[in-house]
Amino acid sequence: MKIEKITILPGRDKKGNREGFGKIEIIAGQKIGIVGSTGSGKSQFLYDIDRLAQGTTKTKRKILINDRTPPAEFRHDASKKIIGYLTQHMNFLTDTTVKDFLETHLDARGKSHKKHLVEKIIESANKITGEPITAELNLLVLSGGQSRALMVADLAYVSESPIILIDEIENAGIRKEKALELLSEKGKIIFLVTHDPRLALNTDKRLVMKSGAISQVIHTSIKERGIAHYLSWIEEYTLEVREDIRVGKRIEELKLICTPL
Numbered sequence: 504m505k506i507e508k509i510t511i512l513p514g515r516d517k518k519g520n521r522e523g524f525g526k527i528e529i530i531a532g533q534k535i536g537i538v539g540s541t542g543s544g545k546s547q548f549l550y551d552i553d554r555l556a557q558g559t560t561k562t563k564r565k566i567l568i569n570d571r572t573p574p575a576e577f578r579h580d581a582s583k584k585i586i587g588y589l590t591q592h593m594n595f596l597t598d599t600t601v602k603d604f605l606e607t608h609l610d611a612r613g614k615s616h617k618k619h620l621v622e623k624i625i626e627s628a629n630k631i632t633g634e635p636i637t638a639e640l641n642l643l644v645l646s647g648g649q650s651r652a653l654m655v656a657d658l659a660y661v662s663e664s665p666i667i668l669i670d671e672i673e674n675a676g677i678r679k680e681k682a683l684e685l686l687s688e689k690g691k692i693i694f695l696v697t698h699d700p701r702l703a704l705n706t707d708k709r710l711v712m713k714s715g716a717i718s719q720v721i722h723t724s725i726k727e728r729g730i731a732h733y734l735s736w737i738e739e740y741t742l743e744v745r746e747d748i749r750v751g752k753r754i755e756e757l758k759l760i761c762t763p764l
């Protein structure tokens with residue numbers, strides 16, 4: 504089944520007040536930012552999407568897929584699971600090699616015929632982490648950055664989930680813009696919890712969380728995208744200057760600043 508649309512029906516905030524929106528609709532291909540202070544309900548929102556909540560989670564929200572209540576098999580059958588989840592907490596802590604892990608996962612997803620792709624998957628993970636992963640490494644010895652990079656590549660090539668949830672990857676030690684690029688293939692819906700202004704402004708819209716409720720839905724304006732572009736430029740420039748300093752150069756001239764879009 505093709506995922507064309509996700510609809511969020513209002514639930515309740517932490518005090519039990521009804522959320523103040525009618526419904527929120529997200530269509531295939533959109534990237535949605537989730538912002539708000541600590542404890543405001545960002546991770547809980549992702550959990551609701553992951554569970555395809557039907558009024559029984561803490562928030563009482565309901566999630567519809569293509570305007571309907573999603574079939575139960577979407578939640579229970581691993582091979583039909585439509586949602587990929589990248590969290591702060593690592594969820595593979597098994598004593599097995601990278602290669603075995605990927606092959607077992609391909610089997611579980613009914614994709615045994617794709618086992619020749621394992622090397623390619625590892626290669627793409629290595630574009631996201633600075634510390635190269637090899638097929639024979641044991642999962643138990645992977646660093647935080649390596650295991651997240653492997654999870655991103657796994658989400659992109661093994662799970663191929665049409666809906667991706669990402670919870671604060673900022674401190675994960677990976678090239679996050681590259682990771683997002685790899686995940687945001689055409690047609691996917693991405694929910695991204697982030698405190699990084701560049702990532703938050705590089706979305707189609709953002710949900711502002713407050714006291715457990717979605718308090719605002721802000722559509723990203725063209726000006727905001729321009730500013731995101733400008734912030735990325737500053738980041739790149741900072742990296743350049745850092746490298747120049749490292750190799751012993753003097754920094755006495757400011758590079759001309761590009762104008763925001």
Ligand SMILES: Nc1ncnc2c1ncn2[C@@H]1O[C@H](COP(=O)(O)OP(=O)(O)O)[C@@H](O)[C@H]1O
Pocket residue numbers: 515516517518539540541542543544545546547548561562712714715716
């Ligand atoms: N609408 C809600 N009703 C009841 N509890 C909620 C609601 N939203 C969030 N919570 C709970 O509040 C706590 C903090 O929320 P969390 O999603 O972890 O915040 P954040 O990720 O923004 O830091 C969690 O225990 C969460 O389950």
Ligand SMILES: [Mg+2]
Pocket residue numbers: 545546547
């Ligand atoms: Mg959180």
